[in-house]
Structures are given as structure tokens and as C-alpha cells.
Amino acid sequence: MxxxxxxxxxxxxxxxxxxxxxxxxxxxxxxxxxxxxxxxxxxxxxxxxxxxxxxxxxxxxxxxxxxxxxxxxxxxxxxxxxxxxxxxxxxxxxxxxxxxxxxxxxxxxxxxxxxxxxxxxxxxxYDVEERLTLSVSVHDEHGRLAWESFAINEVSLEKGSRERMLEVLAHIDERPISRWAGDGVLVSTPTGSTAYAFSAGGPVMWPDVEAIELVPLSAHALFARPMVLSPRSRVDLDILPHNAGPAVLWCDGRRTFDLQPGSRVTVSRGPHDLLLARLTEQPFTTRLVKKFNLTIDGWRSPHGRSARGA
CATH class of the missing domain: 3.40.50.10330 (Probable inorganic polyphosphate/atp-NAD kinase; domain 1)
Structure with missing residues (x-):
């Protein structure tokens, strides 16, 4: 060769x-x-x-x-x-x-x-762009490691049966922050903020931002807003033992693992970045406008001067 x-x-x-x-x-x-x-x-x-x-x-x-x-x-x-x-x-x-x-x-x-x-x-x-990724592990109710993976876009913890809500206790940096009953919880990278997290109501994050996004999915709670966390944060999601049914964990919608009540999902920054080769310096703003067909026509000209002659 x-x-x-x-x-x-x-x-x-x-x-x-x-x-x-x-x-x-x-x-x-x-x-x-x-x-x-x-x-x-x-x-x-x-x-x-x-x-x-x-x-x-x-x-x-x-x-x-x-x-x-x-x-x-x-x-x-x-x-x-x-x-x-x-x-x-x-x-x-x-x-x-x-x-x-x-x-x-x-x-x-x-x-x-x-x-x-x-x-x-x-x-x-070409230039190489570095993107934050996620590392995920699952421990069973006895604390034994059951599964490990990584995520480029997001880690999605979802209810396993349509007719029941999933009750989850979320921890950030080993401190409990909220208990949510709903469809599940999503942990996203900036890359994934325009994917599932966007559909779930999370904010769009520019890809060079180093942060982790936490998004409750259709939670029945007063405090159920998306949160942007430090890239050094650790997220623990406990499936409360009294849940009547199972849950399912997805990484990027590709790798999946079935969970039982009492399991804990731990998400933190991954040990490797996603490396993307770039040929041009097309701003993320331009990609965003094209992807979502955003309206950008306004009272100012493309050169920043008022279309009314100001």
C-alpha cells in the first residue's frame, strides 16, 4: 500500500x-x-x-x-x-x-x-474542528456496571412504555437538583443542540461552545426548563425504584440499552473529541439560516445600512 x-x-x-x-x-x-x-x-x-x-x-x-x-x-x-x-x-x-x-x-x-x-x-x-462529546455509563440497582458508550449528539433516557410516565431524579455534580415525571431526560452536546434537543425545546448552542445541555422531556413539574451546564459537570439520572415499567437509553439514536427501575445513568464529557475537517470557514450562523430556512430579510440592507437610506 x-x-x-x-x-x-x-x-x-x-x-x-x-x-x-x-x-x-x-x-x-x-x-x-x-x-x-x-x-x-x-x-x-x-x-x-x-x-x-x-x-x-x-x-x-x-x-x-x-x-x-x-x-x-x-x-x-x-x-x-x-x-x-x-x-x-x-x-x-x-x-x-x-x-x-x-x-x-x-x-x-x-x-x-x-x-x-x-x-x-x-x-x-483543510482545518480540523474539535467538538465536545459525551461518555455514558449505566449501573444497575446493585451498583454494578451494566453498559458503557459515547454520544456525539445526545444521550436520551426515555420511558419504555407509552402509557406510563418515567420518574427520574436528576443530580448535577453529585447533588440532587430535581425529580421529574414525564417522557424522560435528554443530555446533549452543542453539536446535538440542533437535533433532538432542539425539538425538545432546548436552546441552540454554537458548536465551539464547551457546555453540556440538560433537557427534561415533557416533564410534569414547575421547574422543567432546559439547563446549560459546565463541560466539567457530571449528570446522574436515577430511575426511581417504584417506576412501574422499564426505560430505554439511546445514544445518538443508534446505540441502545434497556434499563430497569433502580438503575443509574451517568453522563460526563467524553475522553475523545469529535474531529471534523473543514474546507471553508462557513460560519455556523450561515448553516443555521440554511438548515431552518430562516427569514433574514429586513429593513436593513446586507451591508448593514438602512434600506430606507439612513
Missing amino acids: GERRIAVMIHPVREEALVSAAEFISRMARHGVDTIVLPEQWELCARALPDLVDTPHLQPSADLSSNHVELVVVFGGDGTILRAAEWAYEPEVPLLGVNLGHVGFLAELDSSEVGHLVTHVTERS
């Missing part, structure tokens, strides 16, 4: 993702840069790139560290980037997202810009 290696993650069912990825991999091979794909995506790539199957320029592997991969290029939306984060999180390899027609907060450029992408990757002309 060559001296330089990148990895590619492809949306599993979208044809335009495979077409763009195949063009990118072929061009990278011509520049002497090898590509790693996950074993489960190998057959997909082999069909699209038969000329590269028997060359060292395209190889299946699940290990980014031993292959010294410098970048993971993701062809898909924010959901595919979250999937790729499971691959790249621990070895701390930057992700670069290529969008497929929908405005996303994590993707960097459109699929029509493959030539532009190849130039930036071969010349290593």
Missing part, C-alpha cells in the same frame, strides 16, 4: 452516494492515495470499482489506527456522519462530510464538488 491512506464511508442505499464515492476513490488512486472501506461496504465498492479491487489502492478494514488513516470522507447526510463517528471516534480520525442534497450541520460540501474535494484532500488543505 502507499504512504497515504484515507477512509470512505458511504450511505448504504443512496445511489448518488456510491457514484460520488467511486469517482472520489478513483481520483485518489490516481494521486497515489489509498482508500480503506469497512468490510460490510467492500462488496458495494467492488461492484462500483472493479478495476481497483485487485490493487492495493482499495482495501477493506475496520481498523483505522493500524492503517494510519489520516481522514474519513463520508458520502451521506448527518446520519451517515454519526455512523462514521462510531468508526473514527476512538482513534480520533477527522471526518469530512459530503452532502447529498439536504442541508446538514456536519457535512462540509456537496456531492457535485468531488474535484474540489480531491484537491483539498491531496493537498491536506
Whole structure:
């Protein structure tokens, strides 16, 4: 294999993702840069790139560290980037997202810009942005560790049965703060503040803010407002023993664990940051306006002068 290696993650069912990825991999091979794909995506790539199957320029592997991969290029939306984060999180390899027609907060450029992408990757002309992540652990009613994971967007503790509320006692920095009965509790990163936390009524946080967001979900309580915590804070969520039914824990809507009454969920800042490769300095404000189609026309001109001639 060559001296330089990148990895590619492809949306599993979208044809335009495979077409763009195949063009990118072929061009990278011509520049002497090898590509790693996950074993489960190998057959997909082999069909699209038969000329590269028997060359060292395209190889299946699940290990980014031993292959010294410098970048993971993701062809898909924010959901595919979250999937790729499971691959790249621990070895701390930057992700670069290529969008497929929908405005996303994590993707960097459109699929029509493959030539532009190849130039930036071969010349290593990109910056790396660091995003706070979360670490989550679950202990059972006897205090035994039952499950561990990480989250890029959010950790969501939710009731397991539709007809019953979930009663949770929340602690911040090992001090109880409130007891909530409702649909559950969500702990979000700034990255996730525009995802589930936004739908649950939480504030939008700029991605370079280092903070943790705590959002009660449809809680029956006078004090049930979202809270923005220190990045050093620890959140403990106790499922009270008298809950009639189970609960379920989700990380990024991808990894899940079933919980019983008496369990404790602990959330704190993760040991690794999410690394995102950026080709341009597009402000988060611009991404926000595009994503939510916000109205920005007003009585002032784009140059800040009054449209009325002031």
C-alpha cells in the first residue's frame, strides 16, 4: 500500500452516494492515495470499482489506527456522519462530510464538488474542528456496571412504555437538583443542540461552545426548563425504584440499552473529541439560516445600512 491512506464511508442505499464515492476513490488512486472501506461496504465498492479491487489502492478494514488513516470522507447526510463517528471516534480520525442534497450541520460540501474535494484532500488543505462529546455509563440497582458508550449528539433516557410516565431524579455534580415525571431526560452536546434537543425545546448552542445541555422531556413539574451546564459537570439520572415499567437509553439514536427501575445513568464529557475537517470557514450562523430556512430579510440592507437610506 502507499504512504497515504484515507477512509470512505458511504450511505448504504443512496445511489448518488456510491457514484460520488467511486469517482472520489478513483481520483485518489490516481494521486497515489489509498482508500480503506469497512468490510460490510467492500462488496458495494467492488461492484462500483472493479478495476481497483485487485490493487492495493482499495482495501477493506475496520481498523483505522493500524492503517494510519489520516481522514474519513463520508458520502451521506448527518446520519451517515454519526455512523462514521462510531468508526473514527476512538482513534480520533477527522471526518469530512459530503452532502447529498439536504442541508446538514456536519457535512462540509456537496456531492457535485468531488474535484474540489480531491484537491483539498491531496493537498491536506483543510482545518480540523474539535467538538465536545459525551461518555455514558449505566449501573444497575446493585451498583454494578451494566453498559458503557459515547454520544456525539445526545444521550436520551426515555420511558419504555407509552402509557406510563418515567420518574427520574436528576443530580448535577453529585447533588440532587430535581425529580421529574414525564417522557424522560435528554443530555446533549452543542453539536446535538440542533437535533433532538432542539425539538425538545432546548436552546441552540454554537458548536465551539464547551457546555453540556440538560433537557427534561415533557416533564410534569414547575421547574422543567432546559439547563446549560459546565463541560466539567457530571449528570446522574436515577430511575426511581417504584417506576412501574422499564426505560430505554439511546445514544445518538443508534446505540441502545434497556434499563430497569433502580438503575443509574451517568453522563460526563467524553475522553475523545469529535474531529471534523473543514474546507471553508462557513460560519455556523450561515448553516443555521440554511438548515431552518430562516427569514433574514429586513429593513436593513446586507451591508448593514438602512434600506430606507439612513
